[in-house]
Every structure is written in C-alpha cells, then in structure tokens.
Amino acid sequence: MGKSSIVYVMGLSCLIAISLRNISDSSTSSMDAYTNYYARTMAHNVVAAGANVAVGKFLRDTTLTGGTFSIGGGSVTYGFQNASDSEVTMTATSVLNVETGIGADRGAKRDTIVVSMIRPSFAMYGWFTNQEINGYKDSSGALSPFSGAPDWKITGDSVWGPAHTNGHFNLAGSPYFHDRVTGGSSPTIIKFKPTDKPVFDNGNQWGIKVDRPKSNLANLQNVAATDGILFQDQDVGLTFNSDGTVHVKIPPSTGAIQDTTTALTSLVKNPAKGIVIGVKNGDLRITGKYSGNITLGAFSNPSGKKGNVWIDGNGIVAADDPRTNPNSNDMLGIVADRFVYIAKDGSRNSSSVVNIEASIYSQNGELTAEDFWKNGKQGTVKLFGGVIQNTAGSLGTFDSGGLKTGFYYNIRFDERFRTRSTLAFPRRAWLIATWWEN
Amino acid sequence: MSVALDLIGSVVIASFVILIGLRLNQTIAGSADAAGASQTVQEAAVDIVRSIEYDFRKMGFGLPQANQAVVLNDSTRIIFRVGDRNNPGIVNTIEWFLGDTLKNADNKRSRILYRRVNGGQAVGASLGITLFKLRYFNSNGNIIPYNSTPTQVTSIETSVRVESLYRVQGQFNATDNSVGYDESYNKMGYATSFWQQKRLTARNIRRHG
Numbered sequence: 141m142g143k144s145s146i147v148y149v150m151g152l153s154c155l156i157a158i159s160l161r162n163i164s165d166s167s168t169s170s171m172d173a174y175t176n177y178y179a180r181t182m183a184h185n186v187v188a189a190g191a192n193v194a195v196g197k198f199l200r201d202t203t204l205t206g207g208t209f210s211i212g213g214g215s216v217t218y219g220f221q222n223a224s225d226s227e228v229t230m231t232a233t234s235v236l237n238v239e240t241g242i243g244a245d246r247g248a249k250r251d252t253i254v255v256s257m258i259r260p261s262f263a264m265y266g267w268f269t270n271q272e273i274n275g276y277k278d279s280s281g282a283l284s285p286f287s288g289a290p291d292w293k294i295t296g297d298s299v300w301g302p303a304h305t306n307g308h309f310n311l312a313g314s315p316y317f318h319d320r321v322t323g324g325s326s327p328t329i330i331k332f333k334p335t336d337k338p339v340f341d342n343g344n345q346w347g348i349k350v351d352r353p354k355s356n357l358a359n360l361q362n363v364a365a366t367d368g369i370l371f372q373d374q375d376v377g378l379t380f381n382s383d384g385t386v387h388v389k390i391p392p393s394t395g396a397i398q399d400t401t402t403a404l405t406s407l408v409k410n411p412a413k414g415i416v417i418g419v420k421n422g423d424l425r426i427t428g429k430y431s432g433n434i435t436l437g438a439f440s441n442p443s444g445k446k447g448n449v450w451i452d453g454n455g456i457v458a459a460d461d462p463r464t465n466p467n468s469n470d471m472l473g474i475v476a477d478r479f480v481y482i483a484k485d486g487s488r489n490s491s492s493v494v495n496i497e498a499s500i501y502s503q504n505g506e507l508t509a510e511d512f513w514k515n516g517k518q519g520t521v522k523l524f525g526g527v528i529q530n531t532a533g534s535l536g537t538f539d540s541g542g543l544k545t546g547f548y549y550n551i552r553f554d555e556r557f558r559t560r561s562t563l564a565f566p567r568r569a570w571l572i573a574t575w576w577e578n
Numbered sequence: 579m580s581v582a583l584d585l586i587g588s589v590v591i592a593s594f595v596i597l598i599g600l601r602l603n604q605t606i607a608g609s610a611d612a613a614g615a616s617q618t619v620q621e622a623a624v625d626i627v628r629s630i631e632y633d634f635r636k637m638g639f640g641l642p643q644a645n646q647a648v649v650l651n652d653s654t655r656i657i658f659r660v661g662d663r664n665n666p667g668i669v670n671t672i673e674w675f676l677g678d679t680l681k682n683a684d685n686k687r688s689r690i691l692y693r694r695v696n697g698g699q700a701v702g703a704s705l706g707i708t709l710f711k712l713r714y715f716n717s718n719g720n721i722i723p724y725n726s727t728p729t730q731v732t733s734i735e736t737s738v739r740v741e742s743l744y745r746v747q748g749q750f751n752a753t754d755n756s757v758g759y760d761e762s763y764n765k766m767g768y769a770t771s772f773w774q775q776k777r778l779t780a781r782n783i784r785r786h787g
Binding site (some may be wrong): 144145148149153155158159160162169173174176177180254303316317320342343344345347464558559572574575576577 | 610727
C-alpha cells in the first residue's frame with residue numbers, strides 16, 4: 141500500500157507541475173505583450189522628446205547639421221536635410237536597449253520622427269496687426285484725430301483669410317471670421333443684443349504672439365541690391381503696364397532725373413528669381429497693371445520719415461486677374477518700412493473704386509488713406525490679397541448713415557498667398573510645419 | 579484480515595487521490611483557460627491600441643492648416659485627415675468608429691472597431707472590444723461637445739476596453755458584483771483589459787497659424 145501511495149502522489153505531483161508550468165507560460169506571455177508595448181512606447185517617447193530637443197537646438201542655431209545625445213535611457217540621433225532659408229527637414233531616430241519581448245520583438249527598440257520646419261511668409265495672413273488700434277501718422281509724423289483709438293470689427297464686417305493680432309481684437313455684435321483667428325490675448329467683446337457673438341468659422345486660439353523680425357526688411361533690401369534694383373536717396377514713381385513694362389519717374393512728380401519705360405526683366409539684375417524693386421531712404425509711388433511676380437520695398441532713412449509706399453489713381457492690379465483666374469502667376473508684394481498710403485485724389489467721388497491686388501506689409505505703420513477724415517466720400521477700396529501691419533489702419537469715418545469721409549473697406553484674401561509669396565517677402569520665424577511619427 | 583484491510587485502505591486512499599486529482603484538474607483547467615483568455619485579451623488590446631496610436635499620431639500631417647485635421651468628433655466615431663507622406667498634396671481621410679454589439683457572441687457587450695480609409699470599405703475584427711470612447715479638448719483644455727466645432731480640437735482622450743468573448747473563472751462578474759472561481763458558467767466574468775490615452779495631442783493639430 142505504501143509504495144502504491146507514493147506512486148499515486150508522485151504521479152499527481154508531476155501532472156500538477158506540468159499544468160502549472162503551462163499556466164505560468166500563458167501568464168508570462170500575456171505580460172510580454174504589455175512589456176513589449178511598454179518598451180515600444182518608451183522608445184517612442186524617447187524619440188519624441190529627442191525630436192523636441194533637436195528642434196529647440198535648431199531654433200537657437202540654424203546652422204546646426206545634426207548630432208547625437210542621450211535622453212530618457214536611450215540615445216537619439218538627429219540630422220537636418222534639404223536646408224534652405226525657408227525650409228528644412230529633420231529626422232530623429234531613437235535607440236532604446238530593453239531586452240524584452242519574444243521572438244522578433246526582443247532586442248533594441250527603435251523609433252523615428254521626421255519633422256518639417258518652415259519659415260512661412262507673412263503673406264499667408266489676410267489680416268495681421270501688432271495692435272488693433274489706429275496708428276495714423278502723416279508723412280511728416282503728425283497724428284490724426286483718430287490715432288490711438290481702438291479698431292472695432294462689428295456686425296456686417298467680415299474677415300477672410302487667416303487673421304491674427306499680437307494684441308486683442310475688439311469685436312462688437314457678430315462680426316464674421318472665415319478662417320482661423322489667433323491673438324495675443326482674448327478679444328474685447330461687446331453685445332448689442334443677447335444673441336450677439338463673433339462668428340469664428342474655423343476656430344480661434346488666444347495667447348499666441350507672432351514676431352515680425354526687422355531683419356526681414358534688411359534681407360529684402362539686400363535681395364533688391366543683389367538680384368533686383370535698389371534706388372537710393374530719392375522718391376521713385378512706378379507705373380506698371382500689363383505688357384510687363386514699367387514707367388519709372390524720378391522724382392515721381394516731374395521725372396526730371398529719370399523718365400523712362402523699361403521691361404521689368406531688363407530693370408533688375410536677376411529676373412529669373414523674381415522681380416524685386418527697392419527704394420532706400422525714399423518713398424515709392426505706384427499704380428497701374430502689373431505682370432509677373434513682383435516685390436516692392438520702401439526703406440526708411442535714419443530720420444524715419446521715408447520708407448512709405450503711396451498707391452495712386454485707381455490702384456494697382458494684376459494683368460491676369462487672380463479674382464477670375466486663381467492660377468494667375470501675377471503676384472505683388474508691397475513692403476513698407478513705414479506706411480502704405482492710398483494717396484488722396486481730387487477726382488474721386490462716392491462711387492469711385494480703388495482696386496489693389498497685392499499682399500501689403502507695413503513694418504512700423506499701417507495701410508491707410510491719406511487724410512481719410514478730411515476728404516469727403518471717396519468711394520470704396522477693394523483689396524484682394526492681405527494686409528500685415530503694425531496698427532489697424534482706417535480708410536474712412538462712419539456715422540449712423542454709413543460712410544462719412546474716406547473709403548468703404550472691402551478685403552478679400554487671395555488664396556494663392558496661403559502657400560506662395562513673392563520673392564523675399566517678409567517671413568515669420570521658424571516653426572514646425574509637419575511632424576511625422578510612426 | 580490484513581489483506582482485507584490493505585484493500586480497503588488502498589481503495590480509500592485511491593478515492594481521495596482521485597477526488598483530489600479531479601478537483602485539481604477542474605481548477606487547473608479553469609486557471610489555464612483564464613490565463614489564456616487574459617493573454618488573448620491583452621494581446622488584442624495592444625494590437626488595437628498600436629493601430630489607433632499609429633493613425634492618431636499622424637492626424638493633421640501635411641495639411642496647410644492644423645484646424646483642418648479633425649472632420650467629425652463624435653463619442654465613438656472620429657474622422658480626420660492625414661496627408662500622404664509619399665505623395666505630397668494627397669490627403670487621406672481616416673475614420674474610426676465602433677460598430678453595434680455582436681448579437682451571437684456570448685459577451686453581449688462585445689463590438690467591432692472599424693477603420694475606414696477615404697470612405698471605402700470599413701475594416702474591423704472581432705477582438706472583443708467593449709468600449710471605445712473619445713473626448714475632445716480645445717487649446718484651453720476645455721471639453722468640446724460632440725459633433726461640434728471639430729476645427730477647435732487640439733487634443734483627444736481615448737479609452738479602450740477589451741474583454742474576452744467568453745466567461746472565465748476568477749474574473750469580476752458585474753451582474754452580481756462577485757469574482758466567481760468555482761461557480762456555474764453564468765456566475766463567471768470576462769477577462770478584461772483597459773487602456774486610456776490621456777489627452778493625446780498629435781503634434782500636427784497643436785501647431786497654430
């Protein structure tokens with residue numbers, strides 16, 4: 141009996157041991173699934189953190205070409221490819237040595253992130269200001285009665301294209317924003333009735349500041365000097381013709397120094413890159429119908445009185461109208477160190493129309509109409525493009541009966557500027573355009 | 579006499595041993611079944627989560643504006659856009675959504691999680707998913723109501739629960755709030771794995787301007 145009992149017990153113990161081992165294996169495998177996931181997640185987190193660090197390094201030193209560093213128990217190798225002054229791609233790869241997993245999953249875990257960074261053109265904005273206040277100054281620096289007053293967007297106003305202010309928007313009633321709206325702080329809102337609220341068709345985000353580096357203008361001036369043409373110490377008048385020529389008058393009033401009509405491609409040094417015409421220590425007066433991809437720049441003198449662009453006559457439009465042909469290659473960027481004025485013109489009346497097809501950039505001023513509060517009804521300004529300015533320029537004054545003096549203001553964003561711009565048009569600081577994770 | 583006692587004694591001991599063996603067999607079989615179910619559930623959960631993360635991390639990639647990424651933000655359905663990395667300019671629309679409960683499954687809560695690309699055929703597998711819940715947040719961290727203002731989504735919270743398709747011992751039974759080990763089948767619970775990603779913020783939908 142004793143021997144057989146021992147055999148029974150031993151046999152049973154063997155069966156139990158085998159079964160328990162199988163159960164233990166199942167538990168181990170189920171834990172393997174999670175530890176393997178954990179290790180992969182760790183490798184991913186390491187490369188995500190590493191990519192952030194590498195982007196930060198690049199923003200501090202844009203000549204960086206690559207490197208390796210350790211972080212979070214792993215190592216990250218990164219490199220920059222296809223670098224230009226406005227676009228660069230960074231690839232970061234992590235290696236995390238964790239001996240987990242089974243079969244092919246065992247061993248070092250790797251992950252990769254590819255980041256594309258760009259310096260987008262300011263032309264991507266339909267509306268941009270540093271502050272939503274009127275900042276009018278005339279060419280001598282004298283203020284208007286409205287200087288310093290807040291700019292309000294009210295019911296009936298609509299803004300097309302991305303909009304941004306580094307200050308805060310002033311919104312009364314239910315103004316309409318077609319594209320995404322960002323601001324340095326949340327808007328000041330006034331309700332005329334309880335149901336009033338601004339309409340943000342593509343969302344909004346507050347707490348965002350966008351710097352406008354002054355180096356942009358130095359770069360444009362440099363490009364004008366090396367690849368385009370840079371006039372100096374004199375005001376220049378340019379009347380564009382749809383056949384690709386331009387009538388140059390120096391000074392604009394008399395043409396005493398220069399009064400010639402030239403092909404734009406002959407006027408600049410390197411027309412293959414694009415047309416850049418600049419005036420250093422002078423003002424630009426422009427009008428007509430342009431053809432081609434053109435950037436105009438006016439740069440101030442040490443006294444800060446020059447560097448204005450004046451738009452004369454009926455405005456300045458493209459030969460191949462982008463309103464009717466979205467594929468038009470005629471694009472204009474107007475850049476002023478100081479103000480962009482719509483010059484007063486005694487021949488205008490309430491039904492006059494000034495058409496401008498351009499993206500307008502004013503570093504220290506705004507797009508405004510000369511003496512807009514003095515001249516009676518001047519008609520309507522139709523801007524097809526965008527305006528990027530320091531302060532929110534006004535074109536007219538209004539009362540309960542509508543326009544009192546100056547112009548009605550009609551702005552439509554030119555969608556071509558969302559992804560393209562003219563040569564050397566001011567650009568924003570580097571930012572992340574796309575971020576690819578596995 | 580002694581032979582008779584030996585026989586009786588060995589029969590009694592053998593009976594005990596056989597009873598113990600049967601009992602052990604039952605327990606071990608149940609444990610093995612539970613461990614297998616747990617392994618299956620956890621592997622299914624990891625597969626589902628990795629698929630979700632793979633897609634969600636690319637949300638908004640290659641789009642000119644981040645706010646164009648999310649198209650629809652429902653509680654159990656999301657549609658978002660992803661640019662094709664190998665074909666710049668091509669944008670794909672990805673949809674994840676939870677199907678109806680499986681009528682013939684033992685686990686009446688189990689459903690199929692579907693993935694659809696560019697409006698084509700939805701693809702899913704019966705991996706025992708019983709919960710797929712999404713919550714959306716704007717840049718201020720506030721919850722965005724379902725089916726409204728998807729353009730303001732900057733982060734997403736994802737919850738996934740996977741359960742075994744059949745009951746196993748040693749699992750919590752929600753019906754009577756008990757853990758059944760040695761009970762009838764209906765008193766047992768389902769092996770469960772829960773995963774939640776708090777505020778997944780795909781980098782492409784956080785960028786601004």
